[in-house]
Amino acid sequence: MTEDAPADNPYVREPDTEFAPTGKLSAEDAREQAEQLREAIRYHDYRYYVENDPVISDRAYDELFERLEELEGAFDLDTEGSPTARVGGEPMDELESVDLVVPLLSIDSSGEADDVRAFDDRVRRELDDGAAVDYVCEPKFDGLSIEIVYVEGRYERAATRGDGETGDDVTENVRTIASVPQRLRGDPPGVLVVRGEIHMSLSGFQAHNRERVEQGKEPFANPRNAAAGSLRQLDPSVTAERPLDCFFYDVLWVEEEPAPVDEIGPEDADAEEAASVGGLALDGLDTHWDEHRQLPEWGLQVNDRHELVEGVDHAIAFRNDLQADRDDLDYEIDGTVLKVNDREQCRQLGTTSRHYRWAYAYKFPARTEETRIADIVVQVGRTGRLTPVALLDPVDVGGVTVSRASLHNQSEIAELGVDVGDIVTVQRAGDVIPYVAEVVEDNSEGHFELPDECPVCGSDVEADGPLRFCTGGLSCPAQLKRSVEHYAGDSGLDIEGLGEEAADQLVEAGLIEDSIADLYEIDAEELADLEGWGEKSAEKLREEIEGSKSPSLGSFLSALGIPEVGPTMAADLAAAFGSVDALLDADEEEIREVEGFGPTVAGHVAEFFANERNRRVIERLREAGVEPEPPESTTAGDELDGLTFVFTGALSVTRDEAQSLVEAHGANATSSVSSNTDYLVAGDDPGRTKREDAETEEVPIVDEGEFEELLADHDIEYPPE
Structure with a gap:
């Protein structure tokens, strides 16, 4: 046991987790046990996150945590500052904006070594001594920058970087992150303001995405998006369920005496100087390297891949070594940050209006990887567009295990010459979206061909340039979920409460089986029985659906999802034809007479209304009471012009x-x-x-x-x- 372990605490090493029933404890015994558990859990957090050397198993830790929750609930114990605050508080109406203690600027960057050397030349020139400069080199995390305030060692506030001066107050959400201590260790100052990076580990990201897919939800594109979405939740309990983590790397502000949060920070006269170095020079923390050594003493997790180097050559070598090890890390990085170590030199260098002049990011190139195409499947979207998707032997690309990649369209497939069994290079566009870049080993004859029939409904597939479309229309099952979502969305009838998740749920539950016309036959009681619904929310959605029965003709046409016809063109169609019946009877030549409708779009419209399945859906909508209102032939006036x-x-x-x-x-x-x-x-x-x-x-x-x-x-x- 290390010297800093809590003395005489039975829950520090090899804890006995066979607890007596809470009903057999006195209130005093419960309080004493709870305090021991809180002390032990804080220590175990420190050993796990800061020392990276846990002394108990994850299962034992979970049992200690659950016991503390049980005691606090059974005896109504005060939980302020307790580790159990991490499970999330009450939902918020909105995220408030707060002023940051010290302005947080961005860092200039490049992927070229010559640009990094030019940065070093400027630094040495402006310091006017020409000598080599010491740099602290750190991983450039692909996460969200955060400012966290501690008062008397207690966690008080967290805010996002925002615009550099004002950020979102995410105090309750960050409180749920286990690597952000609720109390500091050692002898912290009265006020401590630190900067860190909220991120999601790659293993946590992959596990969370698997859960989302299993639940029928769209997976996150990358760990940064997942972390950002999690941090900005209005319900902290949702954030608590996400595997977020935090690395700390800057001390922004210190005051010896405690103070209210809204009174912390530099006076106006000191603000510019504070911004110039990311905080003022502090006693005992005269360099950035001093900060890296001090932060763990306060119990704040510091990434272990950082180094103090002399001169730009060593900084570049650090970056190259880090890039070589990038695939072995459990967090996403996209480069290395170089910081002038001496804070007095940082003050001399100052800032531009946007960037620190003493820091620079040397970025990594986009990743490329090779793998085998195990299969190619064809997805059918809302408009009937067929999209080929390559199923890959799982490969790590950009720190993410990729098992699928877009092939876009038939022309791209032909150009690449790609087919099942080929070895291909997979790249991430913008280091995010995976796609097949090239074939490096051709193990097939010819290339993959999109089918002539829809793989879902069997309808004919028609070509439109490089794209292919299912002609099945609104009744094609593959198009149903997205058709419902579009029909109810902003470009359709604006049915509130019927977004992507609700549309998927209604189709999966069998409440919508054939087409969008099923919306008007949904039973409120059946809807209320679905997970996440109740009588009030179900009735409200039913009222919204009923209220959509008299749409304008333009909104109705837009809601149908006619290929290449959005709200503006739908309004033009409505003005030109005046009714659904007129469009059902129109041919392509008549549609081409509408201004802005060329042969391609006019052909789509004519084909859509000639399709027997689409006509049956429209007939069912009208039988359900949907009666689009014709557009006004003239305006009544211009009294509201400009509003x-x-x-x-x-x-x-x-x-x-x-x-x-x-x-x-x-x-x-x-x-x-x-x-x-x-x-x-x-x-x-x-x-x-x-x-x-x-x-x-x-x-x-x-x-x-x-x-x-x-x-x-x-x-x-x-x-x-």
Whole structure:
């Protein structure tokens, strides 16, 4: 046992996890045991994250942690500062913005050694002595920079880097990360502000993505996206379930006496100097290397792949060695950061408006790997587009185990000459998206050909240049989930509560089996029985679906998902033909007469409405009560010219009627809130996302009564007759 282990604590080494029932403990015994468990768990966190030398098994640790949770719950013990705070607190309405203690700038970068030498030349020239400069070399983590504040050794606040001066308050989310201690070790100062990098280990990322795929969710593209999405959750309990980690690497600020968080930081006169070195020079911490040695003493995890070197040649050699070892690391890095070691020299070098002039990132090139194509499968998307996907013998690319890669289209397949059994190079576009770059060993004859029939529904496949499309239309099962999502989305009928996850769930549960027309036959009781649903949410979705039965003709046409026809072209079609029946009877020549419709798009439209399956779906929608409203032939006036409205929730009229009214008087009506929105009109049970977006963009939110008054001020009658 090391000297810094808690004395006389039975849960430090070889702990006995056969605990007595809580009902047999007195309140005093429970408090004493809880304190011993908290002390031991903090010690085990230190040994695991900082020393990388745990003294108990993961299973024993979990049993200690579960016992502490049990005691705190059974005896209503105060959990402030307890390791159990990591399980997550109450959901938040939004992430607040906070001012950072010290401005956090970015680091200039390049993948060329000549640029790194030019950086070193400038540093030595500006220091005016020409001597070799000592650099601290660190991995450049592919994560999120974070500022964390401790007061009297207690965790107080965490904020993202944001714009460098203001970031998101993610205190409760970061609290859930086990490698971020709730209390510091040793003798920390009254105030300590440190900088670190939140990331997701590669092993944790792969395990979490497997879980997502098993649950029918879209996997994260890379560990950085996974970490960013996890850190910005409004529900900390969701963050607590994600395998996040943190490395610390900078001391930003120290004060000997404790102070409230909002009073911590440099005075205005010191702010520029503090920014120039990432914090002021501190007693005993005159170099960046001093920081690396001190941080673990406070219990803060420091990455072990860092080194103090003399001169740029050694820094470049460090980077090359790190690149060679990159595949063996359990975290994603994309280069090496060089920092001038001496903080007084950093102060002399200062900053630009965006970058530290004493730090530079020497980046790695994009990864390429070779593997065998085990099979090629064809996916069918919402529009019927066939996308070939190569199934690979698993290969590590960019720190991620890749087992599939895009082949894009038939022309690219032919150009590559790729087929099953070939050995290929797999590369990550932007170091993120895997694709087949070239064939390095041809083990097949010819190349893969996309099928002539849809692999899902058996309909004919038609070519459109290099692309191939299933002609099965809306009833093709493979297109069903994405068709439902599109029909209900911003480009369709804007049915709130029916996004990607809900669409997948409804199809998988069999509530939607044939086409989007099944939406209007969903039973609220059956919906309420699904996981994550209840009577209120199910009824609200049913009301949203019912409220979509009188859409504008343009919205309806856009919702159908006609290839290459988005909201604008759908509105043009609606204005030109005026009804669904007219489009069902139109031929390609008539459609080509609409301005902007060339032969390709006109052909898609004509084929779509000639398709018997599509016609049956449209017939079913109309039988369910969906009656698209024809566009207004003329505008009523321009009283609302220049204004943009967004509607959410249930109004006394349909949402389409409200949109048509404002559009008839010169306004724009859009489906999503942006900085260009003038008013969000909120009816009963408004959508949470639109309200949050309106608050973020500082868009006025008005209820239906206020909307009516606004229109009355412009002599517009509401509700419309």
